[in-house]
Amino acid sequence: xxxxxxxxxxxxxxxxxxxxxxxxxxxxxxxxxxxxxxxxxxxxxxxxxxxxxxxxxxxxxxxxxxxxxxxxxxxxxxxxxxxxxxxxxxxxxxxxxxxxxxxxxxxxxxxxxxx
Amino acid sequence: xxxxxxxxxxxxxxxxxxxxxxxxxxxxxxxxxxxxxxxxxxxxxxxxxxxxxxxxxxxxxxxxxxxxxxxxxxxxxxxxxxxxxxxxxxxxxxxxxxxxxxxxxxxxxxxxxxx
Numbered sequence: 001x002x003x004x005x006x007x008x009x010x011x012x013x014x015x016x017x018x019x020x021x022x023x024x025x026x027x028x029x030x031x032x033x034x035x036x037x038x039x040x041x042x043x044x045x046x047x048x049x050x051x052x053x054x055x056x057x058x059x060x061x062x063x064x065x066x067x068x069x070x071x072x073x074x075x076x077x078x079x080x081x082x083x084x085x086x087x088x089x090x091x092x093x094x095x096x097x098x099x100x101x102x103x104x105x106x107x108x109x110x111x112x113x114x115x
Numbered sequence: 116x117x118x119x120x121x122x123x124x125x126x127x128x129x130x131x132x133x134x135x136x137x138x139x140x141x142x143x144x145x146x147x148x149x150x151x152x153x154x155x156x157x158x159x160x161x162x163x164x165x166x167x168x169x170x171x172x173x174x175x176x177x178x179x180x181x182x183x184x185x186x187x188x189x190x191x192x193x194x195x196x197x198x199x200x201x202x203x204x205x206x207x208x209x210x211x212x213x214x215x216x217x218x219x220x221x222x223x224x225x226x227x228x229x230x
Contacts, residue, residue, distance in 0.1 A: 004158070006158075009156075031215060031216070033216070035218075040124075040222070040223075041222055041223070042119075042205050042207070042220030042221050042222050042223050043159070043205070043218075043220050044220070045217055045218065045219070048215055048217070050215070055215070056215075056217070091158055091159070093158075093159075095216055097215075102216075103149070103161045103164060103216075104159075104161070104216050104218065105161075106151075106158035106159040106160070107158050108156070108157050108158045109156075109157075109158050111156075
């Protein structure tokens, strides 16, 4: 168990640019989640995958955001035309669905700063 | 819908003193409750969880929490604080019937431990 891995750890971009983050979940975990955490707040749910299927998206996930998990393993989160309000920590988590309500294992996050 | 209120954005204790972090929840269905800890620039680590059964739950690092349905509370305690406990603590709730772990987090409590 190498844990949930996220890349990059930090990203600074100019407003209007596109950015993409990657998440590698724990290998046997088939559930994958994205959360966003702004300064001084708790994480907020963005979206959820079971295997390669994206089963739920939050209203927070505007049209500029897209998440994929093409082979049911790693996932990417892309933000197009970034805005300063997108500055946040983006957290990925994974879990097993064979165990009811098995706990989420979080990665160390990608901190995005939009200038 | 679920929500979590954490009373006190900051709690300061001396090393060796009792730690008490407060969490109240709101849920229209029986809740699953969690406490996570976050160290600077890291992801969240699960401390403990309540799903069903025993209302006093023991977690890692000497922490425990008690589910009190009548008070809609799930306060986190530790008998004796250690310097290494200094971190941000998040209480979270999820509904048992969502089919997946859609956690709703509180805004967090920063625990400061002085020597």
